[in-house]
Amino acid sequence: xxxxxxxxxxxxxxxxxxxxxxxxxxxxxxxxxxxxxxxxxxxxxxxxxxxxxxxxxxxxxxxxxxxxxxxxxxxxxxxxxxxxxxxxxxxxxxxxxxxxxxxxxxxxxxxxxxxxxxxxxxxxxxxxxxxxxxxxxxxxxxxxxxxxxxxxxxxxxxxxxxxxxxxxxxxxxxxxxxxxxxxxxxxxxxxxxxxxx
Amino acid sequence: xxxxxxxxxxxxxxxxxxxxxxxxxxxxxxxxxxxxxxxxxxxxxxxxxxxxxxxxxxxxxxxxxxxxxxxxxxxxxxxxxxxxxxxxxxxxxxxxxxxxxxxxxxxxxxxxxxxxxxxxxxxxxxxxxxxxxxxxxxxxxxxxxxxxxxxxxxxxxxxxxxxxxxxxxxxxxxxxxxxxxxxxxxxxxxxxxxxxxxxxxxxxxxxxxxxxxxxxxxxxxxxxxxxxxxxxxxxxxxxxxxxxxxxxxxxxxxxxxxxxxxxxxxxxxxxxxxxxxxxxxxxxxxxxxxxxxxxxxxxxxxxxxxxxxxxxxxxxxxxxxxxxxxxxxxxxxxxxxxxxxxxxxxxxxxxxxxxxxxxxxxxxxxxxxxxxxxxxxxxxxxxxxxxxxxxxxxxxxxxxxxxxxxxxxxxxxxxxxxxxxx
Numbered sequence: 001x002x003x004x005x006x007x008x009x010x011x012x013x014x015x016x017x018x019x020x021x022x023x024x025x026x027x028x029x030x031x032x033x034x035x036x037x038x039x040x041x042x043x044x045x046x047x048x049x050x051x052x053x054x055x056x057x058x059x060x061x062x063x064x065x066x067x068x069x070x071x072x073x074x075x076x077x078x079x080x081x082x083x084x085x086x087x088x089x090x091x092x093x094x095x096x097x098x099x100x101x102x103x104x105x106x107x108x109x110x111x112x113x114x115x116x117x118x119x120x121x122x123x124x125x126x127x128x129x130x131x132x133x134x135x136x137x138x139x140x141x142x143x144x145x146x147x148x149x150x151x152x153x154x155x156x157x158x159x160x161x162x163x164x165x166x167x168x169x170x171x172x173x174x175x176x177x178x179x180x181x182x183x184x185x186x187x188x189x190x191x192x193x194x195x196x197x
Numbered sequence: 198x199x200x201x202x203x204x205x206x207x208x209x210x211x212x213x214x215x216x217x218x219x220x221x222x223x224x225x226x227x228x229x230x231x232x233x234x235x236x237x238x239x240x241x242x243x244x245x246x247x248x249x250x251x252x253x254x255x256x257x258x259x260x261x262x263x264x265x266x267x268x269x270x271x272x273x274x275x276x277x278x279x280x281x282x283x284x285x286x287x288x289x290x291x292x293x294x295x296x297x298x299x300x301x302x303x304x305x306x307x308x309x310x311x312x313x314x315x316x317x318x319x320x321x322x323x324x325x326x327x328x329x330x331x332x333x334x335x336x337x338x339x340x341x342x343x344x345x346x347x348x349x350x351x352x353x354x355x356x357x358x359x360x361x362x363x364x365x366x367x368x369x370x371x372x373x374x375x376x377x378x379x380x381x382x383x384x385x386x387x388x389x390x391x392x393x394x395x396x397x398x399x400x401x402x403x404x405x406x407x408x409x410x411x412x413x414x415x416x417x418x419x420x421x422x423x424x425x426x427x428x429x430x431x432x433x434x435x436x437x438x439x440x441x442x443x444x445x446x447x448x449x450x451x452x453x454x455x456x457x458x459x460x461x462x463x464x465x466x467x468x469x470x471x472x473x474x475x476x477x478x479x480x481x482x483x484x485x486x487x488x489x490x491x492x493x494x495x496x497x498x499x500x501x502x503x504x505x506x507x508x509x510x511x512x513x514x515x516x517x518x519x520x521x522x523x524x525x526x527x528x529x530x531x532x533x534x535x536x537x538x539x540x541x542x543x544x545x546x547x548x549x550x551x552x553x554x555x556x557x558x559x560x561x562x563x564x565x566x567x568x569x570x571x572x573x574x575x576x577x578x579x580x581x582x583x584x585x586x587x588x589x590x591x592x593x594x595x596x597x598x599x600x601x602x603x604x605x606x607x608x609x610x611x612x613x614x615x616x617x618x619x
Contacts, residue, residue, distance in 0.1 A: 006417075007413075007416045007417070008416060009417075010417060010418065010419075011417060011418075011464075013469045014464065014466065014467075014468070014469060015469045015470050016470075017466040017467040017470065018467060018470045018474070018537075019536065019537060019540070022540065080380050080381065080382055081380070087543070088536070088537075088539075088540040088543070089379065089530075089536075089539070089540070089543075090379050090380035090528070090543065091379060091380030091381070091382060091526075091528035091543050091546055091547060092380070092543070092547060093382060093547075093551070094547060094551055095466065095544070095547065096466065097466035097467075099464060099466070100465065100466055100548075102417075103413055103417065103463070103552070104551070104552070106413045106416070106417060107409045107410060107413045107552060108409075110408070110409040110412040110413055110416075111409075112408040112409040112412060113409040113556065114406070114409070114556040114559045114560070115555035115556050115558065115559045187287070187381070187383075188383060189383040189384060189385035189523050190382075190383065190384060190385065191384075191385055191386075191387075192555065192558070192559075194551060194555040
């Protein structure tokens with residue numbers, strides 16, 4: 001993905017978000033507390049490297065390359081409550097399909113997204129990484145995601161449980177289907193969280 | 198403390214201290230938040246007996262409860278004994294509230310149910326001495342719960358004045374459907390609460406503050422979202438209207454809902470599937486009607502001092518300090534709409550907060566900093582003061598959409614309440 005494409009190309013239709021998909025997402029949210037047996041060390045290493053790269057791209061503001069880590073049919077989800085719930089029934093902080101995720105990045109690139117001028121400086125840290133398989137070519141990852149921030153004189157930390165669903169691609173490699181950022185204080189007052197968590 | 202109120206609030210400008218003075222803030226918590234009707238929550242948050250939410254009423258911790266008879270109470274959240282907070286959850290359901298300190302126990306109406314070892318007290322529980330203190334007046338208008346610490350305050354329905362009609366139109370979009378709070382986004386901003394109300398009636402700022410949203414929408418989708426603010430808003434069919442008692446609203450509907458707000462809306466997650474699914478199930482005409490109800494109402498109302506209707510959301514403003522405010526955005530579904538339309542309401546109600554409001558908050562916070570400069574004293578609110586474009590109607594005054602009449606109306610009521618004795 002490039003900035004030019006984001007800003008100039010009319011996005012195609014987005015048809016995958018429906019009631020069935022919301023039910024799937026609810027199930028995924030409920031499953032974080034039941035990790036399966038851990039994957040083999042090699043795979044654990046490979047996926048960890050992928051997610052470390054994901055964090056690095058965000059911290060470097062390379063959002064278009066970050067988008068390339070997601071499959072077309074993807075979800076970026078920041079729930080508004082720590083307890084698992086169906087996002088078709090309740091508001092979230094954000095739940096973006098591919099198209100609206102592109103909108104978010106395109107807004108930054110207009111040069112007039114004042115809530116991110118100056119941009120929040122971030123350092124995404126992943127630890128306590130647990131990876132298990134939920135299908136032939138599907139993995140779940142749960143991790144402790146801490147995002148250290150600096151903006152306009154204020155330092156902060158967002159503490160989250162980062163949940164990822166990864167899909168194995170034909171020809172090898174993995175892409176992210178779902179990234180869910182569960183703030184420990186999702187139901188409490190937030191400051192400026194308009195950057196990419 | 199006796200400021201010169203006429204100096205602080207002038208015909209065309211307000212003194213910066215209205216936003217920055219700790220003393221004025223403390224006085225607001227008394228003269229406004231303890232004197233007039235204050236929005237504390239929505240009935241749909243506490244549907245069943247024993248349901249409660251904890252809130253703040255001008256800084257005072259309160260519990261908003263529903264008792265076994267279905268009545269709503271607003272109780273001060275402090276034990277009658279030594280002042281401990283009785284209820285320490287944000288929300289829930291309780292047959293009784295038990296103070297963690299000495300187990301003094303209360304029912305949802307605030308009455309004392311039990312005082313352990315009460316033989317050592319002179320009074321008994323029937324005397325009321327052991328009850329939680331309650332807020333004097335609690336009244337609901339069509340689901341919106343207001344509390345008032347002033348026993349002399351006129352009835353809520355009268356107080357609402359012309360705002361009542363706007364609330365009615367906002368609710369009557371759905372026939373006999375009930376609006377139900379379906380989740381909350383809560384923002385904490387480093388800015389005075391009145392920047393939020395100032396902005397609510399501001400038809401001047403969207404093209405500039407929300408430039409990134411308009412540009413993104415235009416470049417990716419063509420003429421979408423609030424493009425009708427981009428040209429000359431005062432030449433549009435939108436308007437603002439100032440009512441009595443400090444209330445006002447901004448009406449986007451003449452542009453937004455002129456033909457189809459759904460067609461104007463930038464595509465949200467689930468759009469194409471929803472259009473197809475509704476057409477298959479309900480037919481084209483009914484599908485179109487339902488799709489319009491997934492989009493925001495287009496009425497930006499302020500009920501003085503702290504209730505806003507914005508899009509399909511209900512906003513509660515909770516002042517924490519002169520430069521710190523909590524904003525609750527209550528999202529809403531509607532009881533007689535199909536689940537998938539309500540799901541789309543969730544998606545549309547997420548859009549403006551993350552894509553637009555964040556830039557407004559940035560401005561509020563930066564105004565808070567700027568108004569800290571003592572030498573530059575004034576905040577201008579003179580737009581359309583003398584342009585002669587106001588139209589007086591029965592319940593209020595209509596003006597061009599960029600008029601500051603909304604702010605002037607708000608501060609007129611602010612000044613009236615703040616300058617009252619007692």
